[in-house]
Amino acid sequence: MILDKMSVSAVAASVGLGWNTVNALALQAARTVASAPGRLDGVRVLGVDEHKWKHVRGNGDSSFVTVLVDLTPIVDGTGSARLLDMVAGRSKAALKDWLDARDDSFRDRIRVVTMDGFTGYRTATAEALDKARAVMDPFHVVHLAAEKLTVCRQRVQHDTCGHRGRTGDPLYGIRRPLLTRIALLTDKQKARLRSGLEAHEEHVAVSVTYAIYQELINAYGQENKRDGKVAMYKLLKRIHTGVPSGLAELAQLGRSLWARRAEILAYFDTGASNGPVEAINGRLEHLRGIALGFRNLNHYILRSLIHSGGLAQHLDAL
CATH class of the missing domain: 3.30.420 (Nucleotidyltransferase; domain 5)
Incomplete structure (x- = not known):
C-alpha cells in the first residue's frame, strides 16, 4: 500500500486475506512508520x-x-x-x-x-x-482580487440595468473573460471584453478594478523576482492610499492586501x-x-x- 498506493481491497485480494485484517495491519504499520525517528528532520x-x-x-x-x-x-x-x-x-x-x-x-x-x-x-x-x-500564497491573493472584481461588476451591473446579470447585458457577457489573464484571451475575446467595458460610462469602475487585477497578475508573472516584488509593492501602496471615491471594492482590496503586504512580498524572496x-x-x-x-x-x-x-x-x- 505504501509503495504501490494500492487500495485495501486490492491488497486483500492479492494476498488472500480479509479486508479487516489487511486494514488493521496497514494502520498499525502506518502508525509505526509515521512516528519513525527522523521523519521530520530537514523540514525548513x-x-x-x-x-x-x-x-x-x-x-x-x-x-x-x-x-x-x-x-x-x-x-x-x-x-x-x-x-x-x-x-x-x-x-x-x-x-x-x-x-x-x-x-x-x-x-x-x-x-x-x-x-x-x-x-x-x-x-x-x-x-x-x-x-x-x-x-x-499567490493563488489566494489573486483569488481575493478576482472576488472584488466580481463584486464590482455585479454592483455596476445592478446600478446600470436594475437587475442581476442576464443574457445580453454587456457586463454579464464578459464575466468570464474579465477574470482571465489578458495574455490568454483570443482577439475575439479581447474585442468582446473591450466592447463590454465601453458600453456605458458607469462601467469605468469595472475598468479600473480590472486594470488593477491584471497588474497584480503581471507582478507575479515577472521573470525577475526582484522586479516582481518592486511592481507588487508599488501596486499595493497605490491602491492602499490613492483610490478615488466610487471604487469601494478596490479600496477594500487595497486595505486587505496592505495589511498582509509582508506575507505577499515574502513570496518573491522565498519562491515558496x-x-x-x-x-x-x-x-x-x-x-x-x-x-x-x-x-x-x-x-x-x-x-x-x-x-x-x-x-x-x-x-x-x-
Missing part, C-alpha cells in the same frame, strides 16, 4: 492549508482538518512535497498546538510557512515560529507557494473518493499518510 519550508475530510454532519466534530506539508524538496528542487500530518479543525489553536508539540530543533529549523489568507494560521505561525517568514499543498489536497480528495468516504478521522489521517506521506523511505522503521 512548511505548507499549511485546510482540507474538508467529510461532507456529512455527525458527532459534533469538525468536518475540516489542517494539512501540514513539507515543501522543502520543492524549494530546493530535490523532490516532491510530502504530507507530514493532519490535525482536526481549522483554527489558530489547531496549528499552534501541533507546532508546540514538536521539539525546539524542529521549530528552529522552519524558515518559511506558506498559507492562504486565513489570519488564524498567520497568528499561530507568528507565536510558535518566531524565526519563520509567513508567505501568503501553496501550490504543492493544493496538489496533495487533490490527491486526498481522490483517495477519499476511492474509499467512498471515511467515518473515522484517525483512519483517514493514517490512510492519507500512507498515500501522500512519503513513508516509503522510512520503511526500515518496521
Whole structure:
C-alpha cells in the first residue's frame, strides 16, 4: 500500500486475506512508520492549508482538518512535497498546538510557512515560529482580487440595468473573460471584453478594478523576482492610499492586501507557494473518493499518510 498506493481491497485480494485484517495491519504499520525517528528532520519550508475530510454532519466534530506539508524538496528542487500530518479543525489553536508539540530543533529549523489568507494560521505561525517568514500564497491573493472584481461588476451591473446579470447585458457577457489573464484571451475575446467595458460610462469602475487585477497578475508573472516584488509593492501602496471615491471594492482590496503586504512580498524572496499543498489536497480528495468516504478521522489521517506521506523511505522503521 505504501509503495504501490494500492487500495485495501486490492491488497486483500492479492494476498488472500480479509479486508479487516489487511486494514488493521496497514494502520498499525502506518502508525509505526509515521512516528519513525527522523521523519521530520530537514523540514525548513512548511505548507499549511485546510482540507474538508467529510461532507456529512455527525458527532459534533469538525468536518475540516489542517494539512501540514513539507515543501522543502520543492524549494530546493530535490523532490516532491510530502504530507507530514493532519490535525482536526481549522483554527489558530489547531496549528499552534501541533507546532508546540514538536521539539525546539524542529521549530528552529522552519524558515518559511506558506498559507492562504486565513489570519488564524498567520497568528499561530507568528507565536510558535518566531524565526519563520509567513508567505501568503499567490493563488489566494489573486483569488481575493478576482472576488472584488466580481463584486464590482455585479454592483455596476445592478446600478446600470436594475437587475442581476442576464443574457445580453454587456457586463454579464464578459464575466468570464474579465477574470482571465489578458495574455490568454483570443482577439475575439479581447474585442468582446473591450466592447463590454465601453458600453456605458458607469462601467469605468469595472475598468479600473480590472486594470488593477491584471497588474497584480503581471507582478507575479515577472521573470525577475526582484522586479516582481518592486511592481507588487508599488501596486499595493497605490491602491492602499490613492483610490478615488466610487471604487469601494478596490479600496477594500487595497486595505486587505496592505495589511498582509509582508506575507505577499515574502513570496518573491522565498519562491515558496501553496501550490504543492493544493496538489496533495487533490490527491486526498481522490483517495477519499476511492474509499467512498471515511467515518473515522484517525483512519483517514493514517490512510492519507500512507498515500501522500512519503513513508516509503522510512520503511526500515518496521
